[in-house]
Amino acid sequence: MPWHWATSAMAATAVLLALQVALVLSEYAEPLVPGEQWQKQKPGWSQRGAAVNLPGGRWTNDAQDAFFDGSRLCARLRQPDTSFKTRCTHVIADQTFRVSAAGDFEPDGASEMLYDEYVRIDYPTDMVPGSWQQSSRNSKLQGSILETELQREDGTWVQTITSVLHWHFLENIDGTFYIQRAPCASLGVCVYSYVLKLDAKDLYCTRAVCDPIKDRDQCCDRVESCAAMTSCDRSQSLVPDLNGWCRDRACDQILDQDICCVPAAFCDGMQCLPGYVLKLNAHEIQCPQSMCFPEGDRDLCCEQQGVCSDLPYSSADCPVGKWFNSDSLCAQRQCNNVTDLGICCQPAMRCDLGLNCSHGFVPKADYEQIYCLAPECSETDHLLVCCDAAAPCSDINCGHGYYQLSDTYCGSTECNVTEDFSHCCLRSAECSTLQDQSCPYGYWFDHDERCLRDPCDSNDRSTALNLCCKPSEPCSSLTCLHGFVYKTTYLSLTCLLDECNMTTDLGRCCDVAAHCDTLSCGHGFTPDPLANDTYCPATSCDINRDRDLCCEAAPECAVAFTCPHGYTSWPDTYCDGVVCDDTRDRDICCRPAMPCTAVACPTNYVTRFDTYCRGVTCEIVRDLDWCCERGMALMYYRFLPTDLRLAGYTVVQMSDFYLYNQQIVVEGFDQAIFYCDPCDTPVNGREDPVNLGDGNSETKWLDYSRNGFYVKLPAAQPIFSYSFITGNDEAIRDPILWQLWGSPNDVDWVILHEITDRTLGESIVPTARATSTLQVSIEVPCFAPTASHIDNAANVTCEEGDLLRHNTNCTPVCQDGFTPNIDAILCQNGELTPDIFSCA
Ligand SMILES: *[C@@H]1O[C@H](CO)[C@@H](O)[C@H](O)[C@H]1NC(C)=O
Numbered sequence: 001m002p003w004h005w006a007t008s009a010m011a012a013t014a015v016l017l018a019l020q021v022a023l024v025l026s027e028y029a030e031p032l033v034p035g036e037q038w039q040k041q042k043p044g045w046s047q048r049g050a051a052v053n054l055p056g057g058r059w060t061n062d063a064q065d066a067f068f069d070g071s072r073l074c075a076r077l078r079q080p081d082t083s084f085k086t087r088c089t090h091v092i093a094d095q096t097f098r099v100s101a102a103g104d105f106e107p108d109g110a111s112e113m114l115y116d117e118y119v120r121i122d123y124p125t126d127m128v129p130g131s132w133q134q135s136s137r138n139s140k141l142q143g144s145i146l147e148t149e150l151q152r153e154d155g156t157w158v159q160t161i162t163s164v165l166h167w168h169f170l171e172n173i174d175g176t177f178y179i180q181r182a183p184c185a186s187l188g189v190c191v192y193s194y195v196l197k198l199d200a201k202d203l204y205c206t207r208a209v210c211d212p213i214k215d216r217d218q219c220c221d222r223v224e225s226c227a228a229m230t231s232c233d234r235s236q237s238l239v240p241d242l243n244g245w246c247r248d249r250a251c252d253q254i255l256d257q258d259i260c261c262v263p264a265a266f267c268d269g270m271q272c273l274p275g276y277v278l279k280l281n282a283h284e285i286q287c288p289q290s291m292c293f294p295e296g297d298r299d300l301c302c303e304q305q306g307v308c309s310d311l312p313y314s315s316a317d318c319p320v321g322k323w324f325n326s327d328s329l330c331a332q333r334q335c336n337n338v339t340d341l342g343i344c345c346q347p348a349m350r351c352d353l354g355l356n357c358s359h360g361f362v363p364k365a366d367y368e369q370i371y372c373l374a375p376e377c378s379e380t381d382h383l384l385v386c387c388d389a390a391a392p393c394s395d396i397n398c399g400h401g402y403y404q405l406s407d408t409y410c411g412s413t414e415c416n417v418t419e420d421f422s423h424c425c426l427r428s429a430e431c432s433t434l435q436d437q438s439c440p441y442g443y444w445f446d447h448d449e450r451c452l453r454d455p456c457d458s459n460d461r462s463t464a465l466n467l468c469c470k471p472s473e474p475c476s477s478l479t480c481l482h483g484f485v486y487k488t489t490y491l492s493l494t495c496l497l498d499e500c501n502m503t504t505d506l507g508r509c510c511d512v513a514a515h516c517d518t519l520s521c522g523h524g525f526t527p528d529p530l531a532n533d534t535y536c537p538a539t540s541c542d543i544n545r546d547r548d549l550c551c552e553a554a555p556e557c558a559v560a561f562t563c564p565h566g567y568t569s570w571p572d573t574y575c576d577g578v579v580c581d582d583t584r585d586r587d588i589c590c591r592p593a594m595p596c597t598a599v600a601c602p603t604n605y606v607t608r609f610d611t612y613c614r615g616v617t618c619e620i621v622r623d624l625d626w627c628c629e630r631g632m633a634l635m636y637y638r639f640l641p642t643d644l645r646l647a648g649y650t651v652v653q654m655s656d657f658y659l660y661n662q663q664i665v666v667e668g669f670d671q672a673i674f675y676c677d678p679c680d681t682p683v684n685g686r687e688d689p690v691n692l693g694d695g696n697s698e699t700k701w702l703d704y705s706r707n708g709f710y711v712k713l714p715a716a717q718p719i720f721s722y723s724f725i726t727g728n729d730e731a732i733r734d735p736i737l738w739q740l741w742g743s744p745n746d747v748d749w750v751i752l753h754e755i756t757d758r759t760l761g762e763s764i765v766p767t768a769r770a771t772s773t774l775q776v777s778i779e780v781p782c783f784a785p786t787a788s789h790i791d792n793a794a795n796v797t798c799e800e801g802d803l804l805r806h807n808t809n810c811t812p813v814c815q816d817g818f819t820p821n822i823d824a825i826l827c828q829n830g831e832l833t834p835d836i837f838s839c840a
């Protein structure tokens, strides 16, 4: 093969590059890649594209500048006159080509070449290979017609005739021919840069027809790269074609020179690395290899471009909207201060198109007129060019119930409450959204209060407490209602809410006060009637504290209460009220007194009737005067008329007669016996003295001879007065003058009273019939001094006898041989003066 092709392949590379197709630099293959795969390229960069398989066949031996565009294969083909001309052909399926004698593409029919291969790899040509032979007999191959008997699986034989091609490998499947897998040899030739393996006759493709691409690695070996050529004639500037391949597995240093040794490449086919440009004479400079390498041959082929920074310019020298890119490269090695300005001044980006002010920044006022001095705005470099720092929301005081998030900003460099409030200030959640709404004592949960943020941080109890729990008003702000008192601990107590409310807090702060009526006022005091709506200043009343409040001094019984008859006042007692009450206080102030009958009265004294000692027991010293009075207890009395209303008249009459002790009819008077001696009463017995005591003024006593009558009491009793009731008729029979006698023993008698003056008598005795006289007092007589108390006195100490009438004298009598020390003792109202005498 002539070396031209390899040279041309090199050129084809350039063409392909120009056609935007480049070598695939497979990660797995060696850097210099076989020519059968090309890839569509984009300008400037090596990147993967759609794989393109060059058709197989021998055409590559006679072609340059091949490119394959879809189904169209074009290449410059060797002409009969050894010149090259571009020819194209359409490729169908796995068609293979060769260059015809006329210098054009023609299908590289496998048959002929296959036959050669068959021969070359020693297939027997007189028979059809394949496994069918083991189950056949009587085979006969005539030309391409195979006639044989095939054995079926049931052991029978079937006569079969088929047309075969040289490369057919047949198999017998139950008496029928099938094409077995094709032998690799049927490929004829491998794709570019590959040759059939030496043992290809024992190798098979995967299917009945070999696929030059899919079966390539099964059937073919790669040929050696031209790089292995050491025999190229460097004196003629021939070097190994680094993109080319030798004919066989190992390069033949002689035979392969024609395809592997190519002229060294010129610099002008190479693209310099960025920052470099080809030297002006690059087309004259030859690289040392068959291709120029941008890095290795950089300094050979390229020179550095000038950098814009070489120019004495800055962005200020660029027109508006452009920036001076000092890193940019000038067109040539030397920057031109005129022509390169257009290169170095590059379109800048307007702030409003290229940069969104980041969080916390706001566009400058003339944002739309500001450019980032760069192709693109970058936040790092241009933030402060385009934007101003926004004022932080914290410049606004949101006030109670709002909160701010950190890292929030106002819409401008200064906060404007009107505009920024709504996004700077967030409403905090209401305390009522908290689940746990308990507050400690002394605090109340304010549902309307707001937390520090939204939602409330319910995990932070202490914050919630500080915010949502408000101090309650102390109980001391509440005035307990009338009838209530502060609880004793009220200084440490609080109302429920921030304001004390009588309804809800009364029970919290106050106790029901004890009413004064629960206080027992104690001795000498009585509940103050005006304190009926007064309460002690505590839950219970205390006598020491509250007595003045609830009580008044009670009137002392001794002063303010008069005990009734039969009772005696009780010392140091007080009425049970501010005013003593006869009924209520009797048993408080008084005790039943002992009747004076317990006191033995001395001589000439009688026990006062119905009188009680001035104490519960009688004491002589105290009660003697009280219980005993001058008087005489007598059992017998005698009324003796001495003249009648009709003077000198003798018929005396009287309806009833009464004796009194202390104005009361004497005790036992109803059992008194009335009698007369002598008597001159009517014989019919109807007007006997007994009528005087019957209490019936219709009955009367009458005596024709003005005899008197006697009364005998059941027991001796003192009397102090008497009265009688006039008879029913005949006033002339009324006694006007009379005597009343008394006797203790019906032996010794004494005059108790005597009327001797008619005028007095008539004033006492009414003329009206059956009408009572006034009570007439008697004169109290005296007993003679008791002999037992006077030494040597006579048994009867008075000459006048044992009984002495009022206003009469006693003449003392001593025993014989003795003389009284006085001559007379006067009896007046039962009292002797002197009351004693002595005998000497
Ligand atoms: C541009 O370059 C020329 C030649 O080097 C020089 O004379 C001229 O002053 C330069 N102009 C400026 C503006 O630098």
Ligand SMILES: *[C@@H]1O[C@H](CO)[C@@H](O)[C@H](O)[C@H]1NC(C)=O
Binding pocket: 353, 354, 355, 356
């Ligand atoms: C600025 O924001 C707008 C709206 O979100 C967006 O469409 C645009 O791409 C952003 N520009 C930059 C440079 O990020």
Ligand SMILES: *[C@@H]1O[C@H](CO)[C@@H](O)[C@H](O)[C@H]1NC(C)=O
Binding pocket: 416, 417, 418, 419
């Ligand atoms: C704040 O904003 C309001 C409404 O946009 C405007 O009327 C007012 O003048 C602004 N105040 C200041 C101090 O800029």
Ligand SMILES: *[C@@H]1O[C@H](CO)[C@@H](O)[C@H](O)[C@H]1NC(C)=O
Binding pocket: 501, 502, 503, 504
């Ligand atoms: C006190 O509490 C009651 C019951 O809760 C309520 O009806 C009343 O309005 C409250 N009074 C005041 C002054 O708040």
Ligand SMILES: *[C@@H]1O[C@H](CO)[C@@H](O)[C@H](O)[C@H]1NC(C)=O
Binding pocket: 529, 530, 532, 533
């Ligand atoms: C308390 O006493 C006064 C005066 O005696 C009387 O007017 C008032 O009705 C009494 N109040 C009660 C509750 O008993």
Ligand SMILES: *[C@@H]1O[C@H](CO)[C@@H](O)[C@H](O)[C@H]1NC(C)=O
Binding pocket: 795
């Ligand atoms: C006086 O009394 C005594 C004692 O009772 C008696 O013995 C005496 O006889 C009495 N004398 C006269 C004169 O009665």
